Amino acid sequence: MNGNFVYCNPTKLYFGEDSLDFLNEELPKYGKNVVLVYGAGSIKENGIYDKVINILKKNEKNIAEIAGVMPNPTLAKLYEGIKIARNHNADLLLAVGGGSVCDYSKAVSVSVNCTEDPWEKYFVRFDEPDCEIVPVGCVLTMVGTGSEMNAGSVITNEKTKQKIGHVFEDEKIMPRFSILNPRFTMTLPHYQMTAGIYDIFNHICEQYFSDTDDNTSDYISEGLMRSLIHSSKIANKDPQDYEARSNIMWTATWALNTLVACGKSTDWMVHMLGQAVGGYTNATHGMTLAAVSLPYYRHIMPYGLEKFKRFAVNVWGVDASEKEDREIAEEGLAAMESWMKELGLVMNLSELGVTEEMIEGIADVTIVFDTGYKKLDRTEIIDIFRESLI
Numbered sequence: 001m002n003g004n005f006v007y008c009n010p011t012k013l014y015f016g017e018d019s020l021d022f023l024n025e026e027l028p029k030y031g032k033n034v035v036l037v038y039g040a041g042s043i044k045e046n047g048i049y050d051k052v053i054n055i056l057k058k059n060e061k062n063i064a065e066i067a068g069v070m071p072n073p074t075l076a077k078l079y080e081g082i083k084i085a086r087n088h089n090a091d092l093l094l095a096v097g098g099g100s101v102c103d104y105s106k107a108v109s110v111s112v113n114c115t116e117d118p119w120e121k122y123f124v125r126f127d128e129p130d131c132e133i134v135p136v137g138c139v140l141t142m143v144g145t146g147s148e149m150n151a152g153s154v155i156t157n158e159k160t161k162q163k164i165g166h167v168f169e170d171e172k173i174m175p176r177f178s179i180l181n182p183r184f185t186m187t188l189p190h191y192q193m194t195a196g197i198y199d200i201f202n203h204i205c206e207q208y209f210s211d212t213d214d215n216t217s218d219y220i221s222e223g224l225m226r227s228l229i230h231s232s233k234i235a236n237k238d239p240q241d242y243e244a245r246s247n248i249m250w251t252a253t254w255a256l257n258t259l260v261a262c263g264k265s266t267d268w269m270v271h272m273l274g275q276a277v278g279g280y281t282n283a284t285h286g287m288t289l290a291a292v293s294l295p296y297y298r299h300i301m302p303y304g305l306e307k308f309k310r311f312a313v314n315v316w317g318v319d320a321s322e323k324e325d326r327e328i329a330e331e332g333l334a335a336m337e338s339w340m341k342e343l344g345l346v347m348n349l350s351e352l353g354v355t356e357e358m359i360e361g362i363a364d365v366t367i368v369f370d371t372g373y374k375k376l377d378r379t380e381i382i383d384i385f386r387e388s389l390i
């Protein structure tokens with residue numbers, strides 16, 4: 001394990017079918033003024049809204065609401081929420097929803113007491129907050145991002161078509177607590193469930209496909225990937241299977257709560273390509289990743305051959321006997337491809353509304369990292385987007 005690292009994760013998790021009861025234990029720790037943050041209305045349809053409101057009222061909280069946080073939350077929506085939280089003198093932002101609601105709440109949290117423009121400060125300059133942070137709590141209803149236990153926040157500037165994520169350094173920006181009830185995720189449409197599953201898988205890949213040293217994080221990652229593949233096949237056939245859905249929920253949290261990044265330089269280029277697509281098309285996050293992944297991994301495979309070979313054998317069970325390294329690695333990616341198809345993921349960018357004419361523009365807003373096995377140049381980025389088109 002060659003890398004140096006600091007690990008600190010203060011988010012308290014409550015997991016399981018009875019976990020919402022623990023909101024009663026958390027609420028007394030904060031002041032009276034709670035801002036409830038949620039999306040377009042799924043929580044009203046499935047009854048989670050009523051359950052949360054009842055608990056807030058029982059705890060005598062003054063409630064304000066930020067409703068209508070959209071998937072891929074926008075900067076305009078962020079400005080609106082900052083005003084609501086300021087007017088309400090918020091003591092706690094309670095995010096009830098998926099990664100979008102949770103990310104958005106963190107962005108409001110670091111902006112309420114800040115006089116500067118949050119886009120410039122956090123998503124252009126990547127500054128850390130120098131103002132008082134409003135605590136965030138989360139009741140998770142969509143599984144995938146890991147936002148429930150990390151300090152990441154992704155906001156889309158709809159004017160510039162930039163979708164930018166900031167992973168804050170200060171662990172105080174991680175939710176103070178997160179409530180994870182797998183039953184709350186059962187009403188997710190199949191499309192969102194599988195997009196979330198692929199998001200989880202790719203978070204692990206992004207951290208796994210870097211470096212060549214022997215690292216405990218890689219062994220943990222392989223175990224998480226195997227569990228996810230196993231449970232995803234069950235949930236794909238029977239989305240109401242609690243055991244599978246609960247395993248997927250727990251894997252999502254560990255896939256991106258900073259643990260498996262320990263000692264790793266990490267890659268994150270699938271996310272950079274996917275986010276650039278998301279900024280242009282507003283497509284579902286996990287599906288943007290699914291559409292670009294295979295062309296990207298096949299492109300960088302020769303530069304990280306040993307790790308791709310290990311991935312094939314340890315994650316996909318490829319038989320390595322009497323085969324060339326490259327053949328083994330290719331079989332691993334082929335197994336991954338057939339799993340992705342089995343889940344019904346979006347396998348190309350055309351399905352997400354991307355056209356040949358958009359590719360130069362999408363390449364313009366693609367951020368490039370050089371911590372993976374191959375630093376991409378512009379021609380390679382364009383080639384990967386072209387290969388992902390069909």
Ligand code: NZQ
Pocket residue numbers: 038039040041042043046069070071072073097098099100101103141142143144145146147150151152153154165184185186187188189192196199256271285286
């Ligand atoms: O808005 P509502 O009506 O609630 O509907 C949502 C939304 O349409 C629906 N949904 C959520 N829970 C549901 C439900 N529908 C029925 N039943 C339920 N129980 O699902 C749709 C998608 O929700 P969203 O929150 O957008 O999904 P997700 O959790 O995938 O979050 C995506 C956002 O997170 C960012 C993405 O870029 C994207 O903006 N990410 C955040 C990360 C982080 N914080 O570390 C990392 C990720 O890589 C990702 O970039």
Ligand code: ZN
Pocket residue numbers: 145199203271285
């Ligand atoms: Zn992701």
